[in-house]
Amino acid sequence: MVGHAGAVSTQELLAEIDAAVAFLVGQPGLLDVVLAEHVADAGGMCAACPGPQSGRRRWPCTVRLIAARAVRVRAAAHDRADRPTSAEPENAS
Numbered sequence: 001m002v003g004h005a006g007a008v009s010t011q012e013l014l015a016e017i018d019a020a021v022a023f024l025v026g027q028p029g030l031l032d033v034v035l036a037e038h039v040a041d042a043g044g045m046c047a048a049c050p051g052p053q054s055g056r057r058r059w060p061c062t063v064r065l066i067a068a069r070a071v072r073v074r075a076a077a078h079d080r081a082d083r084p085t086s087a088e089p090e091n092a093s
């Protein structure tokens, strides 16, 4: 596992997270599955993330954090859609 370590910059990582968030927002069904599966087990570890070999199974895991962010983004978008802007006339042609 030498060679790849440190190759990913923080910026690249953030871009990947943004992409993952956008993807989940566009897949509400998948987002719900992720939220349902990536929960803490009795030991406070993620129940869905793969084994402890990488030592990164602590909960909330990265996937869960991304999903939580997607929920916020989705809620914000939903909130906007819920509030009809009366100033905008309907497209009746």
Ligand SMILES: [Zn+2]
Pocket (backbone or CB within 6 Å): 038, 039, 046, 047, 048, 049, 061, 062, 063, 064
């Ligand atoms: Zn997880």
